[in-house]
Amino acid sequence: MKENNNLITSKYKFVIAPKYILFFFLIGSLVAGYFLASDYGMSWDIRYQIMMGKYNQEYISLANFLNPPPFELMGHDKYYGPIHEILIQSVSNFFRRYQLEFAELQLYYWINFSSFLLGMFFFYNLARRYMQAWASLLSTFLLFSQPILFGHAFINSKDIPFMAFLMGSIVIGLHMIDRIEPSLGSSVIINNKISKFAILEWKKNNSKRKKIAIIFAWVWSVTVFLTIIFWSFISKLPELVVEQSMRAGSERISGQLFLRFAQNIDIFSLDAYVHKATILFSRFMTRSFLLCFFLLGIIIISLLPKTINQIWNNFLKAYIAEIFSKTFIRETASYLINPWSFLAGIFLGITTSIRIVGPVAAGLVGMVILCRKKEKTLAPLTAYLLIGSAVTYLIWPLLWSTGFSGVIQAIRVMTDFPWKGTVLFNGQFYSGADLPFSYLPALIAIQLTEPVVIGFIIGIPFLIWLKTKKTISAPNFWLLTFWFLFPLIGVMLLHPTIYDNFRQFFFILPPIFIVVGISVDWLFVKINLKWINSMIALAILLPGLLAITTLHPYEYVYYNHFVGGVGGAFRQFEMDYWAISINEATIFINENAITDAKIVVGGPYQNVEYYAREDLKIFDLDKIKDDSLDDYDYAILLTRGNADLEYAIGYPTIFQVEQKGAVFVVVRDLIR
Structure with a gap:
């Protein structure tokens, strides 16, 4: 508009x-x-x-x-x-x-x-x-x-700049399409109406495999829908099975099977086995649904041989022919110097060099241009990707010494x-x-x-x-x-x-x-x-x-009122997971701690160390071998991971940062 x-x-x-x-x-x-x-x-x-x-x-x-x-x-x-x-x-x-x-x-x-x-x-x-x-x-x-x-x-x-530049890549990519689209001819796919052809072929097919596919699809869809709706109940099944198996012992088959897999039952608690069973059950359900979905897709594809042939002859072959045409390189070169292709490629490169999933923008832009069903689309898309790749390499120094292997490793680590x-x-x-x-x-x-x-x-x-x-x-x-x-x-x-x-x-x-x-x-x-x-x-x-x-x-x-706001979400969902409240706790310690005090920190101790008074000695709670806190004067404990419920419980809380009933960090006096 x-x-x-x-x-x-x-x-x-x-x-x-x-x-x-x-x-x-x-x-x-x-x-x-x-x-x-x-x-x-x-x-x-x-x-x-x-x-x-x-x-x-x-x-x-x-x-x-x-x-x-x-x-x-x-x-x-x-x-x-x-x-x-x-x-x-x-x-x-x-x-x-x-x-x-x-x-x-x-x-x-x-x-x-x-x-x-x-x-x-x-x-x-x-x-x-x-x-x-x-x-x-x-x-x-x-x-x-x-x-x-x-x-x-x-x-x-990371995440905010990536969101911003991904939007920028998509917006500028769409502007690129708007500018180059008039020079692209209409695709033959428009005339062939592949989707209608597929529907017609599906209707004419009366084989048993089609009936099996329909039943399969209905059962799969209903099962997925019911699983999502009643997941809060279904997810409790592993807990019930584990508890009953533990009570059954070696007298019943369920207990015998459980003892075969739970060989360290004397070491680990019931909660540990329930947690493990819940994870395995969730993985099993997810992968089962995914496998069934792929099987359903294979069955449907096998029922549409003429449609597959149409796609090959009128779509894939056309693009393969374009790649090997004499004009492809010349057209690609012309788009390399096109202002909008160049700008879109630059933004794509910047987006990718913020997060390795940046090429998602290129995929979305490519999908739009293919949906518009124009011929000769590979040349501008190729130029767009070449510019994006070059910019990514230029502004990501790690790739200078690692080359393409650095990209592969980045993908592995980030996924x-x-x-x-x-x-x-x-x-x-x-x-x-x-x-x-x-x-x-x-x-x-x-x-x-x-x-x-x-x-x-x-x-x-x-x-x-x-x-x-x-x-x-x-x-x-x-x-x-x-x-x-x-x-x-x-x-x-x-x-x-x-x-x-x-x-x-x-x-x-x-x-x-x-x-x-x-x-x-x-x-x-x-x-x-x-x-x-x-x-x-x-x-x-x-x-x-x-x-x-x-x-x-x-x-x-922030959490909305569907879970009772921030106060209702406290101890139920993550709160100050980046520990920015540690700053307020450190200011309090600087103003109130005794000289040469020893501070133990359950959280980013390096941040406390950065802001703390010079006379204060900062210790990381995770690195303290002795659980005793007698040798320390104060404890700064994040509520993330419930550290405040596990350490220095009997000591008075002298300061805390909270918002609307949710506590982010507490400071406890270990001297008293």
Whole structure:
């Protein structure tokens, strides 16, 4: 949709266009963000991120590029793309060069927040493809005012920048398609109507395999649906089986089988076996459903031989022929110097050098151009990918010394990150690689504000209805669908290592707000009364704005009222997992601790060490071999992992950081 007038005027009044409102809002937020950045404590691993940025920034030189020395940064985190940290260090060096005063942490957080604001600009441009300007502006404000995102916008130098640049890559990629599409001819696939051909072939097939496939599909669908609905009951089956088997002992077959597998029953508790059984049961169910789905797909494909032949002859062969055509290289070269291809490739490279899954943007852009069914698409896509790959290599110093093997290793590490902690979910602790398949959708449902969750649920059937009415184009529909569903289903089925709630998957959130915005846009048009629409917009934004105001600077621990708010989620879900509350605890210790006090820290002791008085001695609780705390004067204990319930229980709590009934950290006096 095209924006109406940039400035709507009359003799008595003028209305500023939404895009200008957004511009002034982003500028104001940029200024305000600089001052707000100083309110946030040091996050758990930020010192390592700063060090990583400095190392990469110092590594960059022409000599190292031409003859790269070994990349000596240790740890698995070196496989994270460094470009955002390099940017931060470059800005810091600029401030130092011109002797400008700045606080390193404040500047770091401010640049993080700036990338979030850039993401809002890209989101608005994306939303304009789906809805009118005012609804796009409201959707942008709704995304901006999500407490979990607003809090992470300052302290998160990975997931927020990745979300912002992924949106940028997609938006600019779509602009690239808009510019080059007129030069591409219509595809022969349009004339062949492959989907209709497949439906017709399916209807004509009366074999027994078709009946088996239909029964199989119904049984599979109903089973999956019932499993999801009643999972809270089904998931308790392993616990019941283990308990009954333990009670049965060697007198019954169930007990004998249990004792055969549980040979260390005298060492491990019942809870340990229940936890292990629950994990194995969840894996078994997930993999069984996945295997059945693939089997169903194979059966259906085998029933459509003519359709497969049509796809091969009229689709795959056409693209293979294009690759080996004489003009392919010439056309690719022309797109390499196309301004929009070049810009889209640059953003793709930056996105990939923030996180290795950045090529998701290229996949979505490629899907859109293929959905538009144009011929000669491989040349522009090839140029786009070549530019993106070159930019990724240029701004990721690790790859200079490792080459393609570094990319493979980064993919391996990031898809199965060796994180050994536990994750609190629904009152239970899980390994990051063994989370329930409901983990990601459940957290999305309870950490976004209520209007977003409700609007998304209502908006999904509305979006499908718009697709059937062709009000929304097929490429735009499938862009949202694949962007959101593929990562969501992949997480639910493949169980990658996840921790710190769902921050690694913030990038799948924009489609949710697009769907909500489409529904609101339709509602605004139907009502068509400015004062009612304004009240609706305020009601939609209010929960997020109130939470940001009342939780500051701990906005990122937000949970909505579906689980009783932050207080209701305490001890049930993760809270201050980046331990920014440690800063407040350290300030209290600095002001109240005795001289030369010994402080034991259950959490990021290095952050306490950074801010603590010079006379204070800081010790890591995890490295203390003796459980006795008699030799120490104070304990700073995060409630994450329930450290405060396991250590120094009998000692008085002299300070704690809390918000709305949730306690993040406690300080206990070990002297008294």
